[in-house]
Amino acid sequence: MSARRKNMLEEEFRRISKQDQADLISLSSFFTSGEVAELLKEKLLAKAEVESFWIGELGDTAEPADLDAFFAVYEKIDALFEEEEEDEDVEVGQAGAVKGITLEEFLASGDVSRCLEEKLISREEVESMWAAEAGFRGASAGVRAVLSAEGSMRVYAGMEDLLEEVVDDSEKSDETQTAVPEENEGKELRAEYMAAIGGDLEAEMDYATFLRTNELPDLLEEGLVSREEVGSMWDKVRSEGGTGDVVDFAGFQALTAALDDLFLEEGEEEEEVAPRQTAAAAYKAAAAAQAKEAEPEGLRVVGPAKPQLKEMLASVRLAGLLEEDKALDEYVGALVEAMLDEEANLAARDELEIADLQKAMEGEWELAYSTSRTMRYNRGLSGLGKSLPKVEFLGFSQSIAVNGFALETVYTERLRTLGRDLNVVVEGAWELKDVVSIMSGELCLIMDVLPATITYGFMRERIETGWKGVRVLNRCELLYLDEDLRVMKGQSSDSYFVFSRRTEGAADRMS
Template sequence: MKFNLQVLYFAITYRGVDSFTFFGQKRSSVPQYSTSIGSTCHFKVDEFQKNRYNFQLQMSADQTNFVKADDGEALQELFSSYCDKDGLMTKNTLKTEISVIKELLDVGDLLEEEFNDIWEAAPKFPDINAEEQRIDVDSFIQIYRDIDDIFEEDEEDDDVVAETNVDNDVQEDENDDEAQLERTFKTICNNDGLVSKDALMNWSEIKELLDDNELGQDEFDDMWQKTPKSPGSDLIDVDGFLSFNVALDSLFEVVDFEDESIPAKQEQIPMFYADDLPPGVIFAEIANDNTLVGMEDLKKWGDLQDMLREGDLLPLELQNMFENIPKADGTDDQLDEEGFTALYDAIDNLFEEDDEEDDNANDVVEESQTGVAAEVKSSSKDRLFEFFSSVDDEDRLPCGLEATDNEVELVLDLVSVLEKESQNMVLNTDGEIQLTDVAGDWELLYTTSSTMKFNKSLSGLVPPNGKFGGLVQKLKASKYLADVEYVEQINAGPASFEVKVTGDWELRSSVSLFTGSKSVCLDVVPDKVNYGLNSQKADHWKTLGAMNLLDITYLDDDMRVMRGTTSTDSIFIFKKL
């Protein structure tokens, strides 16, 4: 029978000098214990280890000095090959006999001071009679692994340096590309340092892509439309030119073929247009290999994608419809034909309701001195009013102060569509809004302002037993004065009261930080805050800051939408009284 281990440690419980328990059997304490396999077991009683004794079996086996730091068994074998008869090892033995450590010290990869620090940190065997410190197998493994950790850290540092070099190379390439584009811009811009749409189309890079049908005219027009223009013009400056090229690059990806890189347009999903075909046919055309339809498969339904792109149907509306329809057996995100038909009907019903409303509406076309004006009902506006009615809940604070994230997302989507509609006076007048266009009494319908939500009102004066009851903004304008008054209702039973904030207001022309386009701001300067018998100066009333400076992004005869100048997701929607 051959043993592979060099050292076996047996835990024994000390029973006195004359006897001890060895694997449950009581034995006499003797200096030496002979085994049946010809190995010798040395036993030493030490006053520092009355509850533990180590037995070492001296056996012959092949040795190796190169072992992995995470191989505990191999490290024990390595230790047993060089430890003394007490199963311990000195510092000198560790340095001179363990060849891996000796070599690291000799070539300088492991510094002497590093080795000394690691040795000092390792627990020593408590032997007061020994001439020099010694370590047991546990400390040996700790030292071995600590040394190994040093070189792992070095490798990690090398990896970081390599990654940094790669990042620097990428940054240098990006800087070179940007510099090249800036040089190109100078060759096609006019004397004012601006580029027109025609000039951009005649740029050789774009012209070649258009001629080769790698870039569609509609794609070019869409990117041009979305590129920020220089303030007060329909031309782009160098920053707009760089932004346009970023959008252009996103249309293409690099495909490698035998060391050649060629631009390839991203794969487009083939569209299926129903042309009044029944839902079963549409389902068969867009269903996946499992004969089911998920949200990803709906991207192949061309009619639906057109609705989403044109704003007739909002992504969140589609998502809500999809989630409310029972899914196919065994899935939680796939529709069978029956489920798809239900989705089709839900979408169709949405537009049937709009058609009925349009039929009942009086679309009046009037001739005026300035031309022909069409009064068209705004579907987005109607849907906003319908939404506000549907979430009118006495158990929640009004004006969206306790709205859910999904509700806020839906309102933001509807407002984004509304702002682009033709009846928006901000668009019609190119931002030339007059005081008289805005003057009047306006009721706050909805806000996403985090400040108002935190304070549960505009003034922040809601008592513990009270509740915000609504807000009216009164804007007065005359030839010489422009006064504002906020009337905020605080409901607190018999102790209900109004908070009135007075001040001045004006309209200011500005440039949007986000789009670079011209905008008009409503600038309010509060003066006094009045509530009950109290009247205080409002210049340091922080909660009022939520409405002090806002961009007017939509305006018609009875609705006004304003956004924060530094956060476009902070909106205020007012209805004229």
């Protein structure tokens, strides 16, 4: 817990303790404490949780707490929002699918039913994998089993492995370059295309979806291909197809071939990786050096803060979301603090109404940096990064819409598991409101999000009790907002979420 937060909590303790005994407060009075009262009101925290923390520290709910116990209980409340227990089994079902999935529901889902229709896999093979996942030796008994969402995803991954084995066996059995390998390659492309657009071969693909195929996230991340090159290929194929800003499966095949040709022509493209890594390392080294020289009140920022923050974000990229670096986190915190009073910060302009700020927040935002311990522990925000096999985190974005009185938001976490892209999409409502902080006595802007549904793979579920994985984003303070940058603060004083605005069309391809 930071010194600043301790000071704020101590002031709150002194205020409450005046109503009870000197330097002691009761549990009932603790429930009236600023942050706790607000969390209880918003149903982000349960009284039973607080009572369990109280008993853990004091042995009984009737025992009053001194300042140290007050701090300890607050630390446990913070931990609910900022980190998961190391030994917790984070299941996919935790995201909302608690009732389980039957075999018939699984077989009726888009991708699976299409694989069966095209005879890429047999029902008997699926039943056998389903029974094995459920712990039955024979398929006849296992087909009646109900699996968790995580279990069904493992069966789905097993199907993909089986399809890959079929392709590998076909290639090994035919050494000559006949149409068979091409046919297998076509099946793989069809499978990738269908998986990317939701299982319909007749549907069309937009540019954002294409960027998640063909291992493009890795190729772009490693500098083996540039966004300019990919954008040029897209524009060429799209203009030839004449179907607007989308391509069909034939266009996807042409784009894949163009990518393959690029590597055949250009050969090695590894030289760009080192400079980017060096730049990221340089920022970390500079942040660490500045931290050593920092005064007790924190790091000092010299010069305009926003350009420094944007340059740093461009350098560290995904590492800034998943890799813990205390010196770099402190540096980001110092830059954010320095930006708060800048003229460009719409969140600090008293003359703007809530409606004006909501309109300014509308658009597509990409999470560029976070100091959240939850995110780093879970390898993402959904919790799926820990529970599914061989998961790679590709990014996290938020869409914010203002449709009259309807305020809608969509979180999209982009993952790759077992070589296949998986989007975790949460849809819900949001609200921006002025709240007087009982801790500081100052007015602050709070963005509340109420998740409604979650979609991942072939699953779509209503969220009845909130989504534990992204609870840290369900209530955040808006610290900074301008035309291309938004900074939110989580439940703890040192938890920041830095979003960059995503532009559309060609501008997005060049970013």
